[in-house]
Amino acid sequence: MTDTTETTAPPTKRQRQAAQIAEAASGPIGWMLLKILLLAVVDAIALYAVFVLFGHQEWVLLALVVAVTVLVNYIYFSRKRVPAKYLTPGIIFLLIFQVFTLVYTGYIGFTNYGTGHNGTKDQAISALLAKSQERVEDSPTYPVKVVEQFGTYGLLATDPETGDALLGTNEQPLQEVDAEFEGGQAVSVDGWTTLPLATVFTLSEELENLAVPFSDDPNDGSLRAADGQKGNLYVSTLEYDADADTITDTSDDVVYSDVGSGAFTAEDGTEMLPGWQTTVGFDNFVRAVTDESIRGPLISVTVWTFVFALLSVATTFFLGLLLALVFNNTRMRFRNGYRIIMILPYAFPAFLSALVWAGMMNESFGFINQVIFGGAQIPWLTDPALAKVSVLLVNLWLGFPYMFLVCMGALQGIPEDVNEAAVMDGANPWQVFRRIKLPLLLVTVAPLLISSFAFNFNNFNLIYMLTKGGPRFEDVSIPVGHTDILISMVYKVAFTGQNRDYGLASAFTILIFIVVATISVISFRKTKALEELN
Incomplete structure (x- = not known):
């Protein structure tokens, strides 16, 4: 008996390419047109940037723009490179809005860029x-x-x-x-x-x-x-x-x-004057630590920034944890209603709440002095010590709902079997909380506490809207005050006053970045050790 089964030869490379082209052509034409339109917009923006950079003789940036544009067109017109098509937009935005911003800020910190030195x-x-x-x-x-x-x-x-x-x-x-x-x-x-x-x-x-x-x-x-x-x-x-x-x-x-x-x-x-922009090396950093009119307020502001960030995290966390423990009790009636009331401060914009508090704390006609204290003239925002207390109180009011929600969710994630086993072993409620609930809670909450510290370390909105950094220091060359934190001081050095020193402000920004990055690295290592312990 003769075998008449015919074997089919595998398609050649040319046949596979033809099949791919046919498959692409049979796909929806709308997506192809949209891709071409978006690439045309990108190319038009790049072409405009090329003309501008050519006119200013910025050859390095011009070459970079051309290279990126060519690479983007190659990726999206290629039938392969599928992962690159998804990664390219994110990488470009990362380079523009993160890497370039950091590098350019660092560069400005080593120049004299500012009032009287902002041109060629x-x-x-x-x-x-x-x-x-x-x-x-x-x-x-x-x-x-x-x-x-x-x-x-x-x-x-x-x-x-x-x-x-x-x-x-x-x-x-x-x-x-x-x-x-x-x-x-x-x-x-x-x-x-x-x-x-x-x-x-x-x-x-x-x-x-x-x-x-x-x-x-x-x-x-x-x-x-x-x-x-x-x-x-x-x-x-x-x-x-x-x-x-x-x-x-x-x-x-x-x-x-x-x-x-x-x-x-x-x-x-x-x-x-006017002068021109030039590189000055580490002069801005040296001036920050050697010029007494800058070093004095810089030290005070730096200390207050750490105190403010640490106390803000500590007070909001412990108040939020206390309320979470209270409202996590299943025997309490109307728990949901109380929870909604607790998170109301979190629902309002922080800058608007700070403005409302600034009005209520006004020394002459504020609600607190006129109604609560019967017309007393308490300088909540003009006395250096009371102004710092006021900032902490307002930040506590703004921040505890977030910690309340976080702690509530973390507590509900702890199995009841663990608590019951501890009670059967004779542990009292304080021992259960300190030895079981709190360690398990910190595993979940510790990264959020680190991010909360970084946020409060740069909490510009609260300081600027509530006190504008005042009351101001006297006999200093930069316009800073007793409640200013580092980020608000940077803003004032760069954008307020008659002499705006962008180079010095950028130097301060580099110092802030180093401090926050160092603290974050150390804290995350401690958090990892805590996770391994648990």
């Missing part, structure tokens, strides 16, 4: 020369027209000697252009909109800041037209020597040099 050296030189400009007597008057292009204002001037049309802006020196003339004056130029006088009269602030350089040499002065009709030559009383890298004040012949501090400095140490 060229920008600082231009600003210094422009700030000290004075009108040149008997200089020729230039008939001008104020022109505008995409929100940028410029001057279209007519040279009184040659009759040529000249155009320039704050950033672009005067250059000869082809313009239309009326009555011997240039009145319009292609690509620019000539503003009527009625509009020019509303731009007094813009015209005050409009100084068009005569040439690339800043010592040649600039053309200004305060009324928008007649321009005059203004020359600075400062002279910049590019070869020697110095600025000389011609009024008193004092020479200011670049000594590496980010500002032109005279021999007596006088700095000429």
Whole structure:
């Protein structure tokens, strides 16, 4: 008998690829279009970033953006790389919002970035020369027209000697252009909109800041037209020597040099501001521990931050645990109603609750002084000691419901057999709690206590909304107060006051990160040891 069974040959590589293409083509076209649309949006954003970075000559960031964009397109247009398609968005957001933020903050901590040091050296030189400009007597008057292009204002001037049309802006020196003339004056130029006088009269602030350089040499002065009709030559009383890298004040012949501090400095140490952003190494950290006007409040704020975080965690935990033990008793009636009342503070926004408490604690007309204490003038928020007590009390009111819920759930997770066995062995309720319930409870709650400490260590909302960090320290160079914690001090150093020191604030932020990270590592090790013990 002859075997007529035919064996089927396995598909070739080309056949498998064709099958994959056919399968993909038979799938829903909508998902393919959505993918193409999303990638088009990503590519458009990347292309815009490339143009911006190219204009600012940020070559490293430009190369990074191009590389990431190419990689993303390769991953999502590939028929393979399925895990990478799910991981890529998360990794990109992690790098942008976490890694980049940390790295950039660390970089700023080693610079002098802040008020008076927030630009480049060229920008600082231009600003210094422009700030000290004075009108040149008997200089020729230039008939001008104020022109505008995409929100940028410029001057279209007519040279009184040659009759040529000249155009320039704050950033672009005067250059000869082809313009239309009326009555011997240039009145319009292609690509620019000539503003009527009625509009020019509303731009007094813009015209005050409009100084068009005569040439690339800043010592040649600039053309200004305060009324928008007649321009005059203004020359600075400062002279910049590019070869020697110095600025000389011609009024008193004092020479200011670049000594590496980010500002032109005279021999007596006088700095000429604005300066420019530069790397200063560990100067911010050294200044934080050596400058008495900074070191004093820094030490006080650091100690209070630890006290505040520790007491906040301890008080909220023990109050929440006490209430959880009470309402976990099955013999108590209306337990659910009491539990709802207990968690009400947790349902309100913390910043709104802090504002309400700030009003109730007002010394003159607050509810607590007027109603509870019969009109007493108790300085809850203006006395240094009482302000700290007030902050702790309000944080206790805000924080105990969270600990109450956590402890309630942890207690209900402890088997009743364990309690019954302990009672049969003769243990009293305190021994059952201390030797059985509390250790088992801490295994579950310890990581949450660590996170609660980290949260309170940076509890900016409560401090800022309740006391704004006050009452303020006296005779200090940074605007901090007795109830400020490190994070609120960083905010004030960076964003309040006349002198905003982003470099010093970033240095403080690095210190906070190191402290919190160290405490978290140690605490998690202790927690692991506790789990192994149990």
